Amino acid sequence: MLIYLIRRLIIMIPTLIAISVITFTIIQLPPGDYLTTYVAELQSQGEAVDPKKIEFLRQQYGLDRPKYEQYLLWVGGILQGDFGYSFEHSLPVTEIIGDRLWLTVLVTFCTIVFTWIVAFPIGIYSATHQYSWADYSLTLVGFLGLATPHFLLALVMLYFANVTFGTSIGGLMDEQFIGQSWSWAKIKSVLEHLWIPVIVIGTSGTAGMIRRLRANLLDELQKQYVTTGRAKGLPPFRLLIKYPLRMSLNPFISDIGDYLPDLVSSATIVSVVMSLPTTGPILLDALRSQDMYLAGSFLMFLAVLTVIGVFLSDLALAAFDPRIRLHGGLSR
Amino acid sequence: MKLARYPINALLADYGRAALGLAATGGPLLFVPPNPAMVIILGGMAGLFLIFGLRTGLRQLTTVEVSERGVRVTGLRSTALDWTVLKGLRIRYYSTRRDRTQGWMQLKLDGPDGTIGFDSHLDGFDELVKRAAAAARTAGLTLNEATLDNLGALGIERAGLGSADEARP
Structure with a gap:
């Protein structure tokens, strides 16, 4: 495993260097820089711009x-x-990132937990009761979840929560707690608001996961080793959990790589619609205003998290399923 | 009796990896004053690459003797295992590619004095696995499914080798 770990780390190093170069190039690609945009904005508002001051700022920030x-x-x-x-x-x-990063991580972590808790039982039930009325109903709900736009569901949920529970519209806490230090009242307020973005962001992921788990599990359930297990008298639940379910989880382990960057950037549009104090809207603003260091740091952070996520999922796959593929071959 | 060693080409590649990794992780620690978190991350990785380099050096000094009686590893850390006291056999396959091709195998043999590990870069690895599998069959060892699949990929029959995961009512 040490050799595997070292080889994977070696692959990560040039990848991260390449990503940093590409990220820096991308944030430099638009013509001009932040100060050019700033000057144009001032001029469009009819304000005078002192070229010496701009030159001073350019030197100070190293843009020259x-x-x-x-x-x-x-x-x-x-x-x-x-x-x-x-x-x-x-x-x-x-x-700038400060508290927003932790709130983003909280929202995304809760969304992942919500997605897994809801999707797994439903996906397993749908696969083991294929073509039953419950399977059809859950499939329909899954398709609805996949087809509903996030921002639309966000608006509906905001209205529903406000009318039914009196929850304030938008944000992750009541207004009086914004900028205040953490207290039990603030935590309670966050929890009262948290379930709405979790459901909104998690719905399509849950529906997608139900569909994939159902399909993977159906493939496995039709294989001969399952028939052999049944023929040997293995209890159905134990057989399901120990063999086909384990095999059908590999694609989900591979998905770990996608979760880490989502912790930072997920659901930017939903965050804008719901006025969530997360990092997504800041990233969007930074890209629009050519705030190069803020945008660059975000992009680099996302890339690093993606590379680390893929690394972790590869380690998990290597640990859980160390079998050769028949189309593969050994290197000597 | 057959003598086997790790080929120099494979070892050179591993030395290169260790050196590259040390330079990439230890270099920034020397030239840029990093913050404590970076010291832990980069320092930890540099430590791993250093261990890997030392381990590669140990492999270069290692000779493996495979015989009817058992397997003997000589080098800085010498050890031996008789086939008659083999307690466990595991083969894992690793690949750094997404399609899991061009990988390598790792054989672990458990004996009364501990575990001995080999990887498929070793000359005569197939022969070693064949003898180990025969010994496992004789000893009536139960192997896990991954090991049985990997044995199958090496052209070794799984008949007679019990599966540890076999369904039991």
Whole structure:
């Protein structure tokens, strides 16, 4: 396993370097920089712009240096925990992300738990009771979940929660707690608001997972080893859990790689619609305003999380299913 | 009796990996004053690459003797296992590719004095596995499904080798 771990780590290193170069190139691609956009915005509002001040700012933020120098400074800063300075917010990037990152992680973690808790029993039931009325009904619900746009469901749920439970519209807490330190009342308020985005964001994922689990499990249930297990008198539930269900979980282990970046960037549109204090809307604003260090740090963070996620899922797959594939071959 | 060693090509590749990994993770620690979290992450990874490099060095000094009687590993850490006292056999397959091709196998043999590990880069790995499987068959060992599948991929019959996962009413 050590050799596998080392080989996977070796693959990660050039991948991360390439990603950092690509990310930096992407955030530099639009013509001009943040200050150019800033000057154009001031001029469009009829305000005078002092070229000396702009030149001073350009020098101060290192925007007049060659691109490779800017890149090295940026990467060197990240290694020291300094993600740069946000021009738009006039604050260090780490301060802007602050609480938002933890709230984003909370929302996404709860969504993943919701998705798994709901999808697994339904997916297993649908597969083991194929073509029953319950299977048809759950399939219909699954298709509805897949087909309903997030933002539409968000609006409906906001209205429903407000009318039924009196929950305030939008946000992850009542207004009086915004910017306040954490207290039991604030936690209670977050919990009162949290279930709405969790259901909204989790619905399509739940429906998708039900469909995939049902399909995977149906494939496995038709294999000969299941028939052999039945013929040997293995109890049906034990047979299901120990063999076909385990085999049908491999695609879900592979999906772990997709969950980590979702912790930061998931459901940006829903966050905008529901005014959630998560990181998605900030990323969107940073990309629109060419706030290069904020946008770059976000993109780099997402890429690193993706690479780590894929690494973890590969480790899990190697640990759970260390079998050769018949089309494979050994390297010598 | 057959003598087997790890081929120099495979070892050179592993030395290269260890050096590259050490440079990529230890280098930033030397040239940029990193923050504590980065010291832990990069330092931990550099430690892993260092261990891997040392392990590759140990492999270079290792010779494996496979005989009718058992397997003997000589080098800095010498050990031996008689086939008659074989307690367990596991073969795992690893690949860094998404389609899981071009990978390698790892054989673990459990004996009374501990576990001995080999990987498929070893010259004569197939012969070693065949003898180990025959010994497992004689000893009536039960092997897990993954090991049985991997034995099958190496052209070794699974008949006579009990499956630890076999369905029992």
